[in-house]
Amino acid sequence: MSKKILVLPGDGIGPEITAEAVKILNACREAGLDAELEEALVGGAGYDAEGHPLPESTLAKAKAADAILLGAVGGPKWDTLEDLSKRPEKGLLGLRKHLNLFGNLRPALLYPQLAEASTLKPEVVSGLDIMIVRELTGGIYFGQPRGIEERDGERVGFNTYVYSESEIERIGRVAFEMAQKRGKKLCSVDKANVLEVTILWREVMNRLAPEYPDVELSHMYVDNAAMQLVRAPKQFDVVVTGNMFGDILSDAAAMLTGSIGMLPSASLNEHQQGMYEPCHGSAPDIAGQGLANPLATILSVAMMLRYSLGEPALAERIERAVGSVLDQGLRTADIAYPGTRQVSTSEMGDAVLAAF
Amino acid sequence: MSKKILVLPGDGIGPEITAEAVKILNACREAGLDAELEEALVGGAGYDAEGHPLPESTLAKAKAADAILLGAVGGPKWDTLEDLSKRPEKGLLGLRKHLNLFGNLRPALLYPQLAEASTLKPEVVSGLDIMIVRELTGGIYFGQPRGIEERDGERVGFNTYVYSESEIERIGRVAFEMAQKRGKKLCSVDKANVLEVTILWREVMNRLAPEYPDVELSHMYVDNAAMQLVRAPKQFDVVVTGNMFGDILSDAAAMLTGSIGMLPSASLNEHQQGMYEPCHGSAPDIAGQGLANPLATILSVAMMLRYSLGEPALAERIERAVGSVLDQGLRTADIAYPGTRQVSTSEMGDAVLAAF
């Protein structure tokens, strides 16, 4: 049966970069991928058209899809919206929650052709290849109670950081399995010297470990992890952590490569249904100028083929094509430097297509 | 009246490094500082001797002191203690809470003599001078309710991230005043696109801003802040944030300098009573071998003289003395490299003393 792919361009540079990724998806279809593409609105675009960042029609299409390709959401236009539930980010958070996309995979991979782009010394980051596994539908992002209320004559803001054993176990299994397929090292990040919720986290990780005897499990406090990412990032293979710590550490790890415009991500549920998106944001300051780098979105398509569509060979073809355009010296503005050839968003997409 | 200074050596390398700092404190007394020194147990040392990481006698002495010099707490010996309330860290957290030390100042300063030690490229970090102002007695570290309990047939861990307006306001004022004395730029870090508690945080920072018209206030999401610290750390002057984000970001910022053995910190209450300690930990692996770097602890004495003892001239003398031993090429193991002269912990202390 034909697979269903929903494309959600979103805001800012979202439409430009997803357009290039769709070119590649169409090439995959010509190469034998049996899939239908549909498009819908999300984020600020959803709010502008339908008054909600996750319109009901979009949610329905998302639920019916095998995989979703998301550009990016958000921008200054909506930052002042008084009603938080209408902000573009809530479209993204709503998709994660409604589709139960608890397993967020965020690779931080340094492309040898782009080693110069890192702010870290080459010997510290050359060959860097970390996979951060972030829990995405729990923790403090969704914990209840939450709000702002009056107490003892002043306002108080509060959120709840909460995880159940089963939530920890299912993300733990994703991470252990990922480590088995990679370097067999798993570092679980917590703050078990202060937070009870992460004491339970650590306990569950330890309980799972004997089921994966080929994986070496270690634990690290989140402050130390932030430090070690700067000091010696190559010590890490797979890192597993909760929603909030994962948000912070995966962005730091991505930035170690110096080329966040290159990094894809996947968010999966238990049925391998997934949402795929670049790690970078909607970059409204450069939207519509052909400056955006479409490679993270194109590489997100590769992840989609591998994790949701069962087409690892096509995924590899895309990854090789991206490597080849980098070898040719083609660069969008964010990764260009003297001696390389700067190309526009669509020229980059076309180059990947030609190399596919 | 004579000032009271309480010295808490703590665990691991704590005793060695505070011993060197006490040499400098004694030199200050000879130079006119009217102060009495006392010593007490905390952390694992407190637990071993009295069954508690913060013995009552220590707490009483701490309350009576004008300033506290702390080495470091913790080590593998106590990591397996079942009763969390007995862990060394709880000694530290207890001191912060009981003395109401809400204002944590963590400078991340790159010493030009140690520029090589950073894992970042020299042009990215040369001249780096960030002051992180971290709220230290609230937030998720102390929020109630907290714990691990059975719900619907499984265990659930939970903590509460909570701030009141007045808690935010008082740390905000510390940060605005710090910015006024420095580069006049303040970046408040939150996660206001997801967490209500930080929506209130941002609101209070904005409300305070007009009272400090010479300070330029900006806001940044914590994931972006972690990224920007790696990408372009020199964009920051003063950063203000809550307890948990401050824990993570200040360690990342410290590591940018490559020489965390150089970085002091101060934790202050509303009466300028303060606890001073190095940013690094208790390093049990190198304890007792004369390998530890005492400079962060010595520089913590300088902060103490400046913030709690009203002796800025003595503080500057210490800082100049530290600069001078670095100029002489003296280095403890952690910051040594070819062409410098490696010295022991006590040799380093003596060298600072000679240069004082």
Ligand SMILES: CC(C)[C@H](C(=O)O)[C@@H](O)C(=O)O
């Ligand atoms: C936009 C925001 C809500 C989101 C998050 O915090 O999860 C983003 O930072 C991310 O990491 O995907």
Ligand SMILES: CC(C)[C@H](C(=O)O)[C@@H](O)C(=O)O
């Ligand atoms: C030891 C630990 C409880 C402490 C903290 O998390 O505050 C430490 O990491 C620090 O930053 O001083």
